[in-house]
Amino acid sequence: MLRLTRLMLRDFRNWPALTVPFRAQLAVITGENGAGKTNLLEAISLLGPGRGLRGARAAELGRRAGEAPLPWAAAGRFEGPWGGFDLGSGTPEGGPPERRSFRLDGAPLRTQAELAERVAAVWLTPQMDRLFQDGAGDRRRFLDRLVWALEPHHAREVAAYENAMAQRNRLLLQARREGRAADPAWLAGLEDAMARHGVALSAARRGLIARLNAALAGGVTGGFPAARLALSCPVAAALDGSPALAVEDGLRADWAASRARDAAAGATLSGPHRADLLMTHAPKEIPAALCSTGEQKALLVAVVLAHAALIAAARGFAPLLLLDEVAAHLDAERREALFAALAALPAQAFLTGTDAAVFRPLRGLAEGFLARGGELVPDGDLPVPEGR
């Protein structure tokens, strides 16, 4: 199991300095709004690859003292399937505040993929309550984060695809402005890269959805309604019936034929970057977008729990689960089911909330903390569980 056993922060958001050991599999952090609970989860999310649970830029993360944000650092000590390691992230020494650097056991890490090999985190936040109402982009990013936890290479494929597409868009736009045709061989080279990376990333998304659906149908989610996931994406659909290399050829032909259309639009109008994640409330057979807010939350919890179990079985460690204000939105019965599921999962989970009473049933299972005034103190009502 992957366990964060200690977190150290310096000038991160509202936290000037903090060192906190986590001794139990479940950690509960309560405090008033603005006490910095979500900031703690964000710091943990930043020990993995990506931009963390707020999608923030590195320059926004430093504590503000006067005008400019201070250089920040977040460091975690982990126990993993391969023993212990220290991971740190923060403003590079003497470097620009808009960059963030990583250190593994004190040595610099060159790529985020090296980080993804060791740490994965998945989160649910109140912002995600609008996941089913807002545009496809947020759902796609949620899906890609789930895929990333299964396949550390996925982020690289997505980045390469987006890079090639941005270059294609630029070439088409420049040529259109100058009233000429863009170099067809150059465009074909970029479309070739888009096809290769686009098919690889679509295959990974499709593979994760198939495995996740199998896990959800197998009833791993206890008291939560099973969700059924589907990918709305012609590329993924083509992979159902054709070998990957044939789908690549189809994409190359499609993009080559769409250059005039895309030049006029100023964007590539077809491809896996337009994919959407569809979710159905399986027992009721209704789309998640038509479910109540409470049921949508329950569906997301089901997905995250099934995903954690799947990743644990596939990779030997489950992602850290960061559940911001999740428990408060569930009714008492669902809350009990959540706590039971978390206790049974081989995953470390961090829960936040304003109402400490909600978490009382976790006595004996979770270690509690109170966030107040830039400090994190033990919650006497949730002492470190014995035998942990």
Next chain:
Amino acid sequence: MPAPDPIEHLIGLLARLPGYGRRSARRAVLKMLMRPEEAMLPLAAALRDAAAAVRPCRLCRNLDDQDPCHICRDPQRDRSVICVVEGVAELWALERAHAHRGLYHVLGGTLSALGGVGPEDLAVQPLLARIAEQGVEEVILALPATVEGATTAHFLSDRLQPSGVRVTRLAQGVPIGGALDVLDEGTLAAALKARRAV
């Protein structure tokens, strides 16, 4: 007290070099200033000599004090095979590996629409001219495994097609000792497409 001007000037020049920051530049300068006769004057002379003598080779654009360079002059080299590389650093790396017995062609970059590097900024025409003039049979595209490198390789194979020359690229993806079943699809597809007859 501020450092005297010549020292700051030297540190400033060194700090602009790749691999140097101000801190490492300052350390190098301080070290040299301990023994200027042995560490600085020969360096200054070597810099002057290199700046005066080294030029890009008119054929392959390698950097050498002879033009054509020592590789292009070497009679033992196989003139029917040209290996295309992004820069001189990659040429030197392949030479250190003793992996290639033919000639080279330094492209001077890779295509980047976002970086403003187009075909006219690369040594593409000189490559086509060499192939037309020299009886080249095979062109090996040894470009980086990035989006830009792959795009440039694709672009060059298209441009080279009318010449009828055989175009190959480095097999990429399958690391030595890598088991096929743990590779991701993209890598596996690249390796599959780069397959060769055995």
